[in-house]
Amino acid sequence: MATAILVRGLTKRYGVVQAVDGVDLEVAEGEFFGLLGPNGAGKTTLISALAGLVRPDAGRIEVLGKDVQNQYREARRLLGVVPQELVFDPFFTVRETLRIQSGYFGIRHNDDWIDEILSSLDLTGKADTSTRALSGGMKRRVLVAQALVHRPPVIVLDEPTAGVDVELRQTLWRFIQRLNREGHTIVLTTHYLEEAESYCGRIAMLKAGRVVALDTTSNLLRRFSQHSLRLRLAEGDALPAEIAAIAGQRGNQWVLSLDRFEQVEAVLATVRAAGCTIEDMELGKPDLEEVFVKLMGREELPL
């Protein structure tokens, strides 16, 4: 599989802020890749450098083998970037905006593809509406459409669902998943960790400009998150000593963190064998939020 995005030793400083601090990354063609991190971690700076909009202090980036600085035009054609900011020329309709964007890439007679994008994003009814008259969510859809007019093989989305309603999110994710199935490489930043968990096969976590974790989503979940089992016993029942030794008590409930799902059954069997009555229980699955909180809270971070 070819390398879609290669980042080597990328560094960018703004005054005293080290926005990106020696980032190395490789994203393979066809991946659905997540770039996560708290506010100010350097995600947008990295994406801007990728799009050739920010000049790094050091390091290099390639998109499908094309250097984003020395081969700017070739690299830019291979890339579709959906920016975070909703910025448009307000004088054009949606269709005009997409035609003009096609023109930037030297593509004429692009209406068949534009119609397909509009339809996939549920924008057909807004094709002749001026962009200034669109709601925020609609503008977000146009940004996505704009990034796709030249059919880029690599698509980068910077918080595409920020401030977007449930329906649009679903439309957007369906479309992006389809593009990924068709072979497009997707790189995504989001603060909605459940979205990253659902869609991204691999995730890089950034903190203060550095990559602090890089692994498949399932490995991150396995390594840094656990199943939690909450039990409430009948009044007067005491948890067996071997279980109490590994459980924490919260009010009248016991909480256990378990590495593997199979351990749940063993715990329940032991509790029942001790003659306890379980009045209530709740099972929490590993989730990316726990992984994120754990990794961001650490001083020394494992890769």
Ligand SMILES: Nc1ncnc2c1ncn2[C@@H]1O[C@H](COP(=O)(O)OP(=O)(O)OP(=O)(O)O)[C@@H](O)[C@H]1O
């Ligand atoms: N043009 C700029 N001038 C000065 N500082 C900047 C500039 N752009 C970014 N920064 C700073 O660089 C750091 C990284 O910012 P960046 O926008 O890349 O983070 P982010 O991970 O995208 O954050 P968010 O999740 O809030 O979008 C921040 O401290 C930010 O204030």
